[in-house]
Amino acid sequence: MRNDIYDLLNRITDEEKMILEGDASIRKELYTSEDEFVIDSGKLLAQGKLIDIRPHTRFAYFPTHRHNYIEMVCMLKGHLTTHFVDGETLTLHEGDILLLNRHARHDIEPCGKDDIAINFIILP
Template sequence: MLSQAILEKLLAFSDEEIDALNGKVNIDRSIYLDDEETIDARKILDEGALIGVRKHTRFMSYPAHKHNYIELMYVYSGTMTTTIDDHDIHLKTGQLLLVNQAIKHSIAPSGENDIIFNFIIKQEMLSFLSSVMGSEYKLNDFIFHSLYSSENI
């Protein structure tokens, strides 16, 4: 369980959330995008970082977009709805969704108590993990088979 101080910090409104509450209905796509629809890891991660985490901005919809990284969305509290290929995916507290890069998806607005964390994982991180873990580890096989194969294991 999180301490009260950390929980209060998570629930505090970011500048983007304050803008949304004041009537700004669209995100500033220039903050994130490298083209018309691709969110660029270089714009949201520190230089040289292979992985990062951000709290998802509440109260605004995120129009259809894709990433040049892998995203792991974790619902800490509340709910989240994302749409992939015209299929709504509803997540609730404790659930997560792994979205491969270049998968176009949109996200419905979330409410005040919907706390979602976005883990940003660059492809280089997977290469690094592979080299550290070595091929003899079953976890390594599972991760890479899950990411790069359509077969069930």
């Protein structure tokens, strides 16, 4: 991976900074307005866009949730572990890709600073 791209993806986001400063939980209101944790594409995609890319949030456990969009996760460096409601555990390693259909219920273990993944948010 090019160093300039790696440096950009490795930057600590505002959300990650709050997590590192002691707010160790994911801020649900950044992702949904619903009681159930359904991540809303409307909170992540600009109006009129059908696809977007964002870095995966590190340092915090991401509780059981689902999406109202298709998600593709590309593991660029390190690893990421996700657990599915059916009991299956999957660990992504550098170069792996995970494609999640809408409404696939899962949670994600915390990632470290050098665990770099990007999420593609794709409207069906």
